[in-house]
Structure formats: C-alpha cells, structure tokens
Amino acid sequence: MKLALLSELNAERTARRPAIVVTDVASNAQRLVKAADFATDPLHAELDKHLRMNKSAMIEVDGRKLFLTVHAPVARLVITGAVHISQALAPLAASLDYDVIIVDPRTAFASPERFPSVPLIAEWPDTALPPLNVDRYTAFVALTHDPKIDDPALLHALARDCFYIGALGSRKTHAKRLDRLKAQGAREADLSRIHAPIGLAIGAISPAEIAVAIMAEITAELRLPKAAKAQESAA
Structure with a gap:
C-alpha cells in the first residue's frame, strides 16, 4: 500500500469513519473509498453490503477480480x-x-x-x-x-x-x-x-x-x- 493511501486510511480510522480499500488483483492498483463517497461510488452496492457485514471479500466486476478490505470502527x-x-x-x-x-x-x-x-x-x-x-x-x-x-x-x-x-x-x-x-x-x-x-x-x-x-x-x-x-x- 502506498504511503499516501495509508495515511488517508489511518486518518479515517482515527476519526472512527469506515473506509474500504479496493484492490485490483490483476494490477495490484488500489484506491480508498471513504464513507462519504460510498453512495456515489460505482461499487456502492457491494461496498454497503460488505461494510454492513464488516467482512473483507473478493468480488468480480466486469471480469475483474477486486478485493475489498473493510475497515470499520469497533462498535x-x-x-x-x-x-x-x-x-x-x-x-x-x-x-x-x-x-x-x-x-x-x-x-x-x-x-x-x-x-x-x-x-x-x-x-x-x-x-x-x-x-x-x-x-x-x-x-x-x-x-x-x-x-x-x-x-x-x-x-x-x-x-x-x-x-x-x-x-x-x-x-x-x-x-x-x-x-x-x-x-x-x-x-x-x-x-x-x-x-x-x-x-x-x-x-x-x-x-x-x-x-x-x-x-x-x-x-x-x-x-x-x-x-x-x-x-x-x-x-
């Protein structure tokens, strides 16, 4: 994980805001989706589902395998x-x-x-x-x-x-x-x-x-x- 993305993730976790790291398995490209952006993200349905269950998982979208790493605050x-x-x-x-x-x-x-x-x-x-x-x-x-x-x-x-x-x-x-x-x-x-x-x-x-x-x-x-x-x- 790149340092800039890790810093953003740590800031969200410190503020007790949920976030999900989306990793493209083939390219290893990563992006961070913050709670405020869930509703407008193309993967919003999958993001919402896995956040509610607080479970990281592999999904497939348009032939691409993506790994969702869920970071939810402790309830x-x-x-x-x-x-x-x-x-x-x-x-x-x-x-x-x-x-x-x-x-x-x-x-x-x-x-x-x-x-x-x-x-x-x-x-x-x-x-x-x-x-x-x-x-x-x-x-x-x-x-x-x-x-x-x-x-x-x-x-x-x-x-x-x-x-x-x-x-x-x-x-x-x-x-x-x-x-x-x-x-x-x-x-x-x-x-x-x-x-x-x-x-x-x-x-x-x-x-x-x-x-x-x-x-x-x-x-x-x-x-x-x-x-x-x-x-x-x-x-």
Missing part, C-alpha cells in the same frame, strides 16, 4: 442505567466485540462490585457523555426509568446520530417521554428513531431475556439493509 454500546438488565446486557455485548460503557450517577448502582469488568462513569449524562465522542457507530440504550438521567442522554444520542437508540418502558411511558423530549426541542423525525419498547418482541421477561432482545435488535439495526428493516417493520 460501541453506551448504557445509561447500572440496573439488572445492564448486568446481563454488558457481558453479552462485550462477547459480540462491542466496547461497553455504563453511565449512571447513582453510585449505589454503578459500583465495581456489580460490574467488575465494565467501564463505569458515575456522573450525570451532561458531564459523562460529551467526552465519549458518541458517534454513528455507537448503540445507545437508556434503562434507568428516570427522566433526569435518560432524557438528556437520549437527546445527546439523537444529536450524535447513533445507529441505534433504545429506551426501556411501556408504550404509555414512552408517549410521556416523547412529550417531554418534544418540549425540549426534539423533532418528530428524530424521536421516531427511538426504539421503544426496547428490544425485539420475543416475549422477554427476565433481565437476561430482555438483554437478548435488546442485543438482537441492535444487531438487526447494524447488519440488515434498510430495505429489509423497512419490510420487517411493516410486517
């Missing part, structure tokens, strides 16, 4: 609420290679004894979230049931374009939440992105089952193409 999961569901969700997400962080100002809940291997930030969201540089490769989950914690955290997640945003609570609870967020300036289009009640509808009851439902919904949001997700929602 993160930010959870507000050091609750029982979080105790099940955090290790499950970590087993799927997510970087997990839990935010909860309530030190009685956010303790190393309850979360021995998870980074904890015992601060209010207004203080804890900005330094995390939450981005579109972040899944965000609000689990406290406390508007003083969850509401500002959800507004932050919406502003930072997280790929998944979910909140615990019934439809009635969520309707009240939406009213509060609207009163704070949130737009309808943004609020529609919040998954609530959180998780896939699998009849989950226990904290562990709810964690599975949440992680399944996050996975679907990350991996499935938009058309498939739209069909699933319509069904």
